[in-house]
Amino acid sequence: MSPTRDSIPREHLLWMWERLTLIREFEERLKWLVETGVPAGPVHYYTGQEAVAVGVCGALEVTDWIASTHRGHGHCIAKGADVRRMMAELYGKATGTNGAKGGSMHITDVSIGMLGVNPIVGMGVTHAVGAALSSKVRQSTQVAVAFFGDGGASQGAVHEAMNLAAIWTLPVLFVCENNGYADATPVEYAVPIKNIADRGAAYGMPGVVVDGQDAIAVWLAAAEAVHRARTGHGPTLIECKTYRYYGHHQGDDPHRYRTLEEERAARDRDCIKKFREWAVADAVLTTEELDAIESKNRSLIDEAVRFAEQSPLPAAGELYTHVYVAGPR
Amino acid sequence: MSAELKSAPRELTFSQAINEAIRLEMRRDPTIIIMGEDIAGAAGRAHLGMVDAWGGPLRATRGLITEFGAQRVLDTPVSEMGFVGAAVGAAMTGLRPIVEVMFVDLIGCCYDQLLNQAAKMHYVTGGQVELPLVVRTAYGTYAGKTRTYGGGAGAQHSQTLYSVLAHIPGLKVVVPSTAYNAKGLTIAAIRDNGPVIVMEHKFLGSAAKGAVPEEAYSLPIGRAEVVRQGRDVTLCGIGRMTHVCLEAAEALAREGISAEVVDVLTLAPLDEATILESVKRTHRFVVVDEDTPTASMGRDIAARVAENAFEWLDAPVKAINAPETPVPFAAVLEALYVPSAERVLGAVREMLS
Numbered sequence: 001m002s003p004t005r006d007s008i009p010r011e012h013l014l015w016m017w018e019r020l021t022l023i024r025e026f027e028e029r030l031k032w033l034v035e036t037g038v039p040a041g042p043v044h045y046y047t048g049q050e051a052v053a054v055g056v057c058g059a060l061e062v063t064d065w066i067a068s069t070h071r072g073h074g075h076c077i078a079k080g081a082d083v084r085r086m087m088a089e090l091y092g093k094a095t096g097t098n099g100a101k102g103g104s105m106h107i108t109d110v111s112i113g114m115l116g117v118n119p120i121v122g123m124g125v126t127h128a129v130g131a132a133l134s135s136k137v138r139q140s141t142q143v144a145v146a147f148f149g150d151g152g153a154s155q156g157a158v159h160e161a162m163n164l165a166a167i168w169t170l171p172v173l174f175v176c177e178n179n180g181y182a183d184a185t186p187v188e189y190a191v192p193i194k195n196i197a198d199r200g201a202a203y204g205m206p207g208v209v210v211d212g213q214d215a216i217a218v219w220l221a222a223a224e225a226v227h228r229a230r231t232g233h234g235p236t237l238i239e240c241k242t243y244r245y246y247g248h249h250q251g252d253d254p255h256r257y258r259t260l261e262e263e264r265a266a267r268d269r270d271c272i273k274k275f276r277e278w279a280v281a282d283a284v285l286t287t288e289e290l291d292a293i294e295s296k297n298r299s300l301i302d303e304a305v306r307f308a309e310q311s312p313l314p315a316a317g318e319l320y321t322h323v324y325v326a327g328p329r
Numbered sequence: 330m331s332a333e334l335k336s337a338p339r340e341l342t343f344s345q346a347i348n349e350a351i352r353l354e355m356r357r358d359p360t361i362i363i364m365g366e367d368i369a370g371a372a373g374r375a376h377l378g379m380v381d382a383w384g385g386p387l388r389a390t391r392g393l394i395t396e397f398g399a400q401r402v403l404d405t406p407v408s409e410m411g412f413v414g415a416a417v418g419a420a421m422t423g424l425r426p427i428v429e430v431m432f433v434d435l436i437g438c439c440y441d442q443l444l445n446q447a448a449k450m451h452y453v454t455g456g457q458v459e460l461p462l463v464v465r466t467a468y469g470t471y472a473g474k475t476r477t478y479g480g481g482a483g484a485q486h487s488q489t490l491y492s493v494l495a496h497i498p499g500l501k502v503v504v505p506s507t508a509y510n511a512k513g514l515t516i517a518a519i520r521d522n523g524p525v526i527v528m529e530h531k532f533l534g535s536a537a538k539g540a541v542p543e544e545a546y547s548l549p550i551g552r553a554e555v556v557r558q559g560r561d562v563t564l565c566g567i568g569r570m571t572h573v574c575l576e577a578a579e580a581l582a583r584e585g586i587s588a589e590v591v592d593v594l595t596l597a598p599l600d601e602a603t604i605l606e607s608v609k610r611t612h613r614f615v616v617v618d619e620d621t622p623t624a625s626m627g628r629d630i631a632a633r634v635a636e637n638a639f640e641w642l643d644a645p646v647k648a649i650n651a652p653e654t655p656v657p658f659a660a661v662l663e664a665l666y667v668p669s670a671e672r673v674l675g676a677v678r679e680m681l682s
Contacts, residue, residue: 065422099455106453115421116454120445126411127446130418130426137362137400138423157441160411167406322456323498324598325523 005216012058013279016215017290019054020272022297023074026083029301030073030090034250040090043104046074048245051271052177053078055210055218055240056145059226065113065131065144067124069177070105071244072117075147080112087304093311100314101322113142121182122148122155125174129161132170132229143171143229145222151182153196162237166203171229173222174200174237177212179244184257200237212240213269216278243269338509338540343533344389346508346541347465350515351390351427353545355397358425361519364403364412365429365465369394372404386431387467387534409439413464417446420462420524427519433468433490433528440493447524448499462524465515469530469569469619470656470663480531480663484655487663489620491567492629494526495597501525501550502596504568508539510594513548520547528596530569537572553600555607559589562613562677565604567593567626570617570668577673586677596626604630605638612643615676617668622650644680649673 027047034040046053049071057066057078068075076086081097089096089107097107105119115131118124128146135142152158153176165172176196180187193199200207206228210221218240225236243266247254254263279285341349355361368390370382384391394402405412409430416426430436436443443464450458470487471480480487495502503518503525505511511529518525530537556571557578566574571592578588591607593599608614614634618627631648649668657663 067418096455098453098457101455102453108454108457110421110454110457115418116450116458118446120441123414123441123446126414126442127418127421129411130415130420130424131422132418133362133415134419134422134424137419138360144418144422157410157414160406160408161414163406163408164411164415168403322452322454324501325451325459325461325521 005220008216008219010284013284014289014293016054016058016219017275017279017285018293018297019078020050020215020275021294022083022300023050023053023077024272025297025301026077026086026304027073029305031246031250033305038091041103042249043090044071044249045244045246046071048266048270049177049179049212049242050074051215051218051275052175052212052240052242055215056173056175056222058219059222060143060145062112064142065115065128066147067115067128067131067144068117068147069124069149069152070117070119070121071149072107073104076107076109076114076117079114081107081109081114083300084304084307087308088311091308091311092313093308094314095307095311099318101318122152122157124148125152125158126161128172129165129170132165132172133168135171136168141230143173143226145173145175147175147177149182150176150178150180150187150191150196151185153199154182154190162203162205162235165235166205169232169234172235173225173229174235175222176237176239177242178239179242181244181248181257183248184252186257195239197237197239205235205237207237208239210238210240212242213271213274215271215275336543338542340538341508341541342535343505343508343511343529343537344387344535346512347389347515347529348391348393349541350512350519350545352393352396354516354519355393355401357545360423361425361427362401362403362419363390363393363427363429364405364416365390366405366407366431368429369402369404372399385429387529387531389529389534390429409435410442413439413442414446416462417442417450417460420460421450421458425461425519427463427465430464430466432486433466434485434488436466436490436494443494443500443524444497448497451523452499459522460524461522463518463527464524465527465529467529467531467534469532470667471532481658481660483658487656489651491528491596492620492624492626495626496624499524500597502528503550504528504594504596506533506566506568506571506592506594507537508541510548512541513546514550514594516545517547517550521550525550528568533569551595551598551600553594553603554592555589555603556592557588557590559587559611561587561611562615562680563589563591563604563607563611564673565591565593565614565616565630567596567618570619573668573670573673574617576670577677580670580674581677586681588677593630599630599633601633601637604634608634608638609641612641613680614642614646615649615673615680616647617649617673619651619667621653622648623653625650647676647680649676
């Protein structure tokens, strides 16, 4: 039986709120740090899209896999990455998730099933399909999630990956985060149909459109797709209609290609605001509980910044390590 | 270079030796899978009694599906970017995939998966991810003395292109030249925990026959081999060009010139030491490369010799490559395209004159 909005356990709602606000706090703080001179390289803020990462990852086990996009900080945090090590990676410190060998566009933590932020648009989608193939061959129950954007939806790799997943009935979710823009290209220019989810039909898989500003709606859709995948019924395409609040990256001024009215309308549907209003109105969670979590998250990010600032730089010899994998098995 | 062996060798072709390498490793390790276009053929037609219609374009994978089943021997649709990417993801999550990219000319379709994904995954993740991936791909032309006609596969099915793979840090690239080293290097590639490209020359696939022991053995990646000893000049060959070098060395011997032949075997990481030691003995150096000259392995190896063995050289180094053209179709032109023993002889005679 499919889960419903009312059947979500309280602890799960608290977890969702905690992750939504932790991503928001991480990205807002990072933006401030970058704007005040911290050299974090190119960063693509996830702000505005939190409900997608949290809704989807909330439907997964820690042993399940996700493959991310260039806009991946939210996916990492939703899957359970340590924000201190993420921040240290962005600061280029030895304690970073990737030992400062990757940066924002490569944050990876395989210990929690996070197979990597990936800045070559669409390529991570094929990796999720490979992880799902691995699960099937090894007769595991793990599922994999491929995140991609409305930009990635036009990449050949994504179509090839969906086709492979469909013909091999692989346990994978294709989650399209349609935030309206690929760099500065509006989705209605690059995609000739209204819903990218309709493309599921071309590969014989369900295609579902979800309000990407509603974490619970995303969670419900993801939970159903995960159930399908785990029970051997193959892939699902879920399109989450969402919005990125800032430019493509830290140096991009989005007002060269979109209007303030549009941005205001999107912010009116803010996923964190919506979640709070719903939770309080339905008396599921109290204002005090929600505030306490937000306040705790601010402290966590304070601590993450301190950790990053105080961590050592990588040793010069690190330039040469990890080029080849050491030794045959 | 040889492994320690227990069994008596039989004669196998280069392709049969690779087939045996894959088969033995797949028996040993259930996490090894193999994927590619028509590596079996007739996928899904078992109910009509049709299986293994092709066994790969060079028949190198024949019989694998009947032994290991469709779960581990996966025919793919025509989507190199998709299935090489899936192999990368599978290698990150507990499998040891072997993928076949039918011809290296198709590498453009999946180049990102090799140059950005497979090659860099271990590095950018700070060593978190190992990537036990093998990419097998056929290269070169069929043109040869034993053929009345050339290969005739033309500009997009005859290329060599290993330099664009060896160029990428993180990718190992091996170029076997005999049935014996094809088996040993394929097994080494499968056992390696990082991505390894195995370049299989189309002509050698059936033409190179030799003694191959029955058991599994692995030859070291990153090791060149002196396959003929000599005093007057070092001829350095890549893949099929090693046979061209040996042919030239035989002819030179009749002229009283003693040529040493080094078979490179691995392009990345390159065994510079073996090549330089040979040059220090012979004082002259010719490298023979079937690839086009600009940014080629041949010129790269020549440059390394010039840079690191200059004081031992009695003559300028020489790189013999294919011409700076696409591979032509007509047999007469194709025969001119591929570096020949005659060109090697000409270069050596000039060097010694």
